[in-house]
Amino acid sequence: MTPVEATNHRTVALALMPAVFVFLWSTGFIGAKLGLPYVEPMTFLGLRFAICTLLLVPVVLLTRTRWPDRLADWGHIGFAGLLMHGGYLGFVFMGIGLGVPAGTAALIAGIQPLLVAALAGLFLGERVTGRQWLGLLLGLGGVILVVADKLSLGEGSVLGIGLCFAALFSIAFGTLYQKKYCSGMSLKSGNLIQFFVATVYFGLVAWAFEDMSVNWSGELVFALVWLVFVLSLGAITLLYILLRNGAAANVSSLFFLVPPCTAVVAYILFDEVLAGWSLLGMVVTIAGVALVNMKQTKVK
Template structure:
């Protein structure tokens, strides 16, 4: 029963993440990319504060000061991990946001989901072996990306390339989270990464854009949705869901954000893909699932 509850929470997380692409797309009608990023990340970080306090009071997590040396080590890991995650999050989100000016929410969702395929590939840098199913997934993802982004004239939209570049940083961010989440409070790590990403976005907004209060008020809906629902609600649901759901299954469920991005883009933004692009989406979604099935297979081997 706990597994079913966790899977339902992760499914809801995927819905929120997927529909957030619509809010991000709409937000570009009012404010520029860095301004939007600064507003949603800083507001999202503030929203996480009561969540952190709640879990601290409930679990008394990392509040044992009996070992000062260990406590200092945890604080160092939190600072280093939060900074690395925040910087990669800043680049990933900023490139995604800029790219969505020139491409659709649905395509951006599927391209972004490629981070799940890239993560095991990055394992090659640490001499990790790649399973055959992963290579099949990489091949399918590459072919799918071709059909989704490259048209009959062998040209690719600028927005697709920018979103794809951001996907590299999403993969780095996931690897960094995986490295530090077991060492420190995951909520505090998330809070720090949002603060870092928010301040970097704020600096770039004042350097390269012209933010003003009126446009921020006009963009209140998209900003509040991405800050409250995506950062505050979805991230908390992800943590609760992953506590009772195996990693492989959790990854597959959360990768469905790309599907919900396409559906919400069609419903709310009247986005329409041609048959070539739909075929590319199918191949890319299959690649994501196949890549994670490999992980599930490995977990089964370890457990046996």
């Protein structure tokens, strides 16, 4: 392959990555919904990340992957992993375990671009415009419509919804922290460090608060395999590649496509329906996120 062909292949791959990432990321909510009837949330996640860690160890060792040079870098990578995996996934799984529909959980997490855009100025020096603040208000208003409608129908609970919002803040801060402090990390060794930290975290929380029993079933095994290989080893790696090649706010804008994608799959698999106020709320939220991430046109 010539250098020109290699460059063209890389360009095509980067162009396709956002669409692939959106689809893969949206299935994480479906995997949680599918597996949680058979195992408690922290135990489920502990198993997931323990398998990820064991799979990645020989890859890192056999390929002689570079490890972080400084102790501070180990700390940054580990802390980002706690936010991206421990906080985000832990709270999402607990929320879905308490009855929050997968589509609703995805919608709450889907306003992450709004928070990232609002906080990017503080953490990364990126300018936040008035249009973006308007989008933030629209997005939050749309989510409130969906949440109020779902609670009125008895779908989910206040605690479950609150946990999904905690997950939202965790992934937003995790994205900013990863971009600022960990953008130069090796994908293989960095992921391994974060998977190990997540394994320890979920294992300790499961040991302290759950009975750690597992009711093995075909659905659970499928969900576990899917979440390990497709989400943890696939989608997370894609996310970090995208963060390395683009601004935090631009990469986060992909998340606004996740809720509709999740809603479609949840409707097919679990008969979750978005109608009335919930459907209006999703449309308003997507419009708000699009407004935040719309490119500003220059008037000549």
